[in-house]
Amino acid sequence: MTLDRTRPLFVRLLLLAFMVLVPPVGLLTYDALGEFSKGLVPELDKKAETVGRDLAASIERAVGYGIPVDHLVGMDEFFTPVLRSNPEIRYLAVTNRDGRILYLTGARREVLEPFYAVADFDDDAERVRKSNLGDFVDLAQPISGKNGRVGHLHVGIDDGFVRGRLMEIVIDIAVVTLGALLVAVEILLFVVLVNVIGPMREVGMVIDRVRRGDFSHVSGSGSDDEVGHFVSGFNAALRYCDDLFRRLEDYIDEVKAAHFDKSVVERVGEIEARVRFLFRFSRQGQPDVITERQAADIRLPLFLFVFAEEMSRSFIPLYIRDLSVPIPGLSPDLVMALPIALFMLLIAVVSPSAALAASRLGSRRIFLMGLVPATMGFVLSAWAYSVYDFMLWRGITAIGYAMVTMACQSYIAQISKQERRAQGLGVYVGAVLTASICGTGIGGVLAERVGYRPTFVVAAVLAVIAGMLIYRLLDTPQVSEQRSSPHLRQYLGLLRNWRFSALILFAAIPSKIALTGAFFFLLPLTLMLDTAVDLGDVARIMMIYPIVVVTLSPLAARLADRTGWKAGLVALGGVIGGMALVTPLIENSPQMLALGVVLLGVSHGLSASPQLAMIPDVCWTECRNIGQTNVLAFLRFAERLGSFIGPLLAAAFLPFFGYYDSIVAVGAISLGLSLIFVVLSFAYGSGPHIEAELME
Amino acid sequence: MKGALLRLAILGLAVVMLAGNAVAAEPAAKPYRIYMALWRGWEDAAQGFKDYFINQNIPVELIIRDAAQDKDKLKEFIAEAKQLKVDLVFTWGTTVTEEMLGRWDASDPQSYIRDIPAVFAIVSQPVGGVVPSLESSGRNITGTTYLVPMETQVNLIQSYRHITRLGVVYNPLERNSRVAIDELSAIGARSGFEVASAAVEVVDGKPLAASIAGKVAGLKAAGIDFLYIPPDTFLNVSRDILTGAALEQGIPSFAVGENAVVTSKAMFGGVYRYYTVGQLTAYKAEQILVHKIKPEAIPIDAPKRLSILINMPVVRHLKLYPPMKLLELAEIIDPAEGKRP
Structure with missing residues (x-):
């Protein structure tokens, strides 16, 4: 697949935005963090002191009842809940007057004993003593009995806690900045394309015509800025030429009709013929307006819409778990997977008819119509009552999603001429992937700060903005000539091509099973098992996937084009994808899962473009018969079945294997299928395959 | 009169x-x-x-x-x-x-x-x-x-101290005590302790208070680690003798009624006031x-709030101190400190 035309501009704008946005944000962050840590440390001290005072008071009460301080019972059970609810407190300890440790929870005795042994706890001052013990800050609170001091209560604050908190904030800011950067670039790109590049390309086309003596077209009317002034000035010049020509024509007609000297009439006729031969002018009496549509026109609305949908990516399974009510006869895991599976199924089922509708009724209309159920779905998801109605709302969203994405694809397909279709598709994939990065990251941060439900509301607002853009921008309905769509029989005929079937069964479907089953569904749930992982971390880890895909994908496309080693790349990608999910075998940890996400990104980055690029070769005959677009659409449909199966499969594994091992199990299936493809890929050969025709 | x-x-x-x-x-x-x-x-x-x-x-x-x-x-x-x-x-x-x-x-x-x-x-x-x-x-x-549900009572006792044998002195003339002992034995069978019971002597159809001390001593010899005081009018009346005997033998006692803890020498109780x-x-x-x-x-039920009573002088005497968490929740009875809720 060729890169999309706007990519170099995108990269340049990204660099520009990076230079403009990142240094000030970096400086601000640096300053703010300084302030923050200055404020955070005393806050932590204060909190630890309060906790210490409460605990010391309880112990003093016990001592006051005549319990000797070295005979207190159940101190571990007493301390543990306090440690659990205050993550910044690492240990709690009680020492006697000599500094000997009587009770200690949360740290090893050997670590603290040397410090306490040398510390002088003998002075009877009624104050908290703060000291640094290695990685801890130790706050010692005096404990007094009836006969004076009996010992100290120690609250140990983790020195790394502040660092950890600050790091978390830095990462949050980085994620939001990256999101803001991409959004800014999308908007810049849009503005530049619509206001500068678009008009300039039109002017360029008109000049090109003029160079060949064609004055029949002028550029579309410009906006009220320098570009617009230039365009209208240029158009005025053309119109003046056109006007001069009409006047000349009138004069010639006048001469031809009224001149007495036949030779002059003849001569004038020759001149007219000569002029008409050298120059072309519009026949309508004035120049036609040329309008050149670009695939990039739809980029921003599409970006915003996918952004909206991706916002819930990191927390959908968690949200479902919160809403979950037992459904009789179904395991709770299956209930959690159902909304995700249903979403995928509906997209698969609705997409073909949405594509058909878009080509009949126009992309704009289908985009706007699709936004209605999508927005409703977002809003109602925010107010979901139980998993039942949530499934319904997600279903509605899926229908809208299918309509909007199909409308965009159909728009791009219609305006890109055949040879530029791949570029147009690049615009689509680019917008979807950048939206996926921003949506996942910003959605996760947002959900962590304001909650799941408000995030859905924000998604609905974004969808509405996308609709407003479409409403204003694509003002003419796009209706293309009716193309006959192939019959089901022809589609099924595709499956008789073993290369195509193998590509679907052993490459496309396994990769989708891995994506929706393990990545979309199991990953957030599994990550949240670790108490140290919060929603923001989940979103950040999930964000890695589109980032890797977006970086690798163009490289893989170039590699595939240059080497022709498409089946090989698909096979390699598949194997890496399967391996990505068995990483928990090494260790059940969030780190391994993050590594898995990176590998999954590598896998899909490597295989996605070559997979599509293989189609014209693998289905050479079929592409001639039913059209490449339809073959691709069928591939999409088939792989979406994988998306549907994925979550259900994962849910089926859950009761038997638990979270980590279910990921491994899904990975094993995906890996097994991919290995079959590896074997088959050697038989693919290269270049077009036409033997399918012989079988007909 | x-x-x-x-x-x-x-x-x-x-x-x-x-x-x-x-x-x-x-x-x-x-x-x-x-x-x-x-x-x-x-x-x-x-x-x-x-x-x-x-x-x-x-x-x-x-x-x-x-x-x-x-x-x-x-x-x-x-x-x-x-x-x-x-x-x-x-x-x-x-x-x-x-x-x-x-x-x-x-x-x-x-x-x-x-x-x-x-x-x-x-x-x-x-x-x-x-x-x-x-x-x-x-x-x-x-x-x-x-009365606090038996399961809750047992949990309370076990949160104070792990028990393997729970002793009960009871009045054979009162049905309540028998019922309590049967219930305790059933729970004990589930959670791993046995119940040792001793009935007070009955003379002329009346329970003999003087026999209580001997029964407590017998249970001590049988190796009980907690004495359970069931709801029983006779035991309530003779509570000083019963709890006094337990204290003398160094056995901690748990009472179902508040009187034995508040106005006598039972160590610990879980009651509705x-x-x-x-x-x-x-x-x-x-x-x-x-x-x-x-x-x-209108259903017949008990108050929602359970009162855990700990008799501090008895605790100090036995040197069997309550766990901190229980101490946090308990009402402390300590006349020396002027605490008599």
Whole structure:
């Protein structure tokens, strides 16, 4: 697949935005963090002191009842809940007057004993003593009995806690900045394309015509800025030429009709013929307006819409778990997977008819119509009552999603001429992937700060903005000539091509099973098992996937084009994808899962473009018969079945294997299928395959 | 006898004052007339019952009668309550309740109070006694239980100290104790401890208080690590002897009733305070009198809040200190510190 035309501009704008946005944000962050840590440390001290005072008071009460301080019972059970609810407190300890440790929870005795042994706890001052013990800050609170001091209560604050908190904030800011950067670039790109590049390309086309003596077209009317002034000035010049020509024509007609000297009439006729031969002018009496549509026109609305949908990516399974009510006869895991599976199924089922509708009724209309159920779905998801109605709302969203994405694809397909279709598709994939990065990251941060439900509301607002853009921008309905769509029989005929079937069964479907089953569904749930992982971390880890895909994908496309080693790349990608999910075998940890996400990104980055690029070769005959677009659409449909199966499969594994091992199990299936493809890929050969025709 | 009369007179005076207050607060409303039949004089449950009406500003006229542990008086009470045509009868304790309201399967219902609605309190085993089930009495009465569920009691004991053998001294003449021992044994079989029980000696049909100390010593020899004091009138009366013996033997004791902990030497108890039970009983009376809910529609239950009582002097003597978490939750009884809740 060729890169999309706007990519170099995108990269340049990204660099520009990076230079403009990142240094000030970096400086601000640096300053703010300084302030923050200055404020955070005393806050932590204060909190630890309060906790210490409460605990010391309880112990003093016990001592006051005549319990000797070295005979207190159940101190571990007493301390543990306090440690659990205050993550910044690492240990709690009680020492006697000599500094000997009587009770200690949360740290090893050997670590603290040397410090306490040398510390002088003998002075009877009624104050908290703060000291640094290695990685801890130790706050010692005096404990007094009836006969004076009996010992100290120690609250140990983790020195790394502040660092950890600050790091978390830095990462949050980085994620939001990256999101803001991409959004800014999308908007810049849009503005530049619509206001500068678009008009300039039109002017360029008109000049090109003029160079060949064609004055029949002028550029579309410009906006009220320098570009617009230039365009209208240029158009005025053309119109003046056109006007001069009409006047000349009138004069010639006048001469031809009224001149007495036949030779002059003849001569004038020759001149007219000569002029008409050298120059072309519009026949309508004035120049036609040329309008050149670009695939990039739809980029921003599409970006915003996918952004909206991706916002819930990191927390959908968690949200479902919160809403979950037992459904009789179904395991709770299956209930959690159902909304995700249903979403995928509906997209698969609705997409073909949405594509058909878009080509009949126009992309704009289908985009706007699709936004209605999508927005409703977002809003109602925010107010979901139980998993039942949530499934319904997600279903509605899926229908809208299918309509909007199909409308965009159909728009791009219609305006890109055949040879530029791949570029147009690049615009689509680019917008979807950048939206996926921003949506996942910003959605996760947002959900962590304001909650799941408000995030859905924000998604609905974004969808509405996308609709407003479409409403204003694509003002003419796009209706293309009716193309006959192939019959089901022809589609099924595709499956008789073993290369195509193998590509679907052993490459496309396994990769989708891995994506929706393990990545979309199991990953957030599994990550949240670790108490140290919060929603923001989940979103950040999930964000890695589109980032890797977006970086690798163009490289893989170039590699595939240059080497022709498409089946090989698909096979390699598949194997890496399967391996990505068995990483928990090494260790059940969030780190391994993050590594898995990176590998999954590598896998899909490597295989996605070559997979599509293989189609014209693998289905050479079929592409001639039913059209490449339809073959691709069928591939999409088939792989979406994988998306549907994925979550259900994962849910089926859950009761038997638990979270980590279910990921491994899904990975094993995906890996097994991919290995079959590896074997088959050697038989693919290269270049077009036409033997399918012989079988007909 | 004179003492009892004097007490009755004072109580009567209190009632008049109370009624006066209530009437002053709500001059228009005619006070509800409640006949309170008590077994051992005015105590916390009765006080809680009365205070509820004062706090809720419900006008009541309390007709207070104390049987002073004399069963024969209860017949007179029945006649008097019927004759006064009171609005509600309150009965205190198992004996008063069973004698005045009759067992749920009594063959001669007309000899008990049947037409007047009644509420009972401090009945240790109402089910199978005055009512067939806790959900509904099936007749014109309702009430409260005051015993902490056995499972909760055992959990409490085990949160204090791991037990392998739990000792019980009991009065073989009281059904309650037997029931408690059976329940304990069943729970013990599940959670890994056994129950060693010893019945006090009975002479002339009466339990012998003097035999208690010997029984405790016997259980100590059998290796018990906690003594369980069941709800039992006889043991309640002889609580000083029982808890004293346990203390002498160095055995920690857990009591189901508050008296053994608060006014004697049991170490530890998990109870519903009588005062709270009295308030809950008054709430049920309010449901009947003010909100006109049929008594059979009001389930019989216990207060929500459990009181953990720890007798600190006993703890100090035994040097068996409570875990910090339990100490945080408990009400501490420590006369030396002036703590007597």
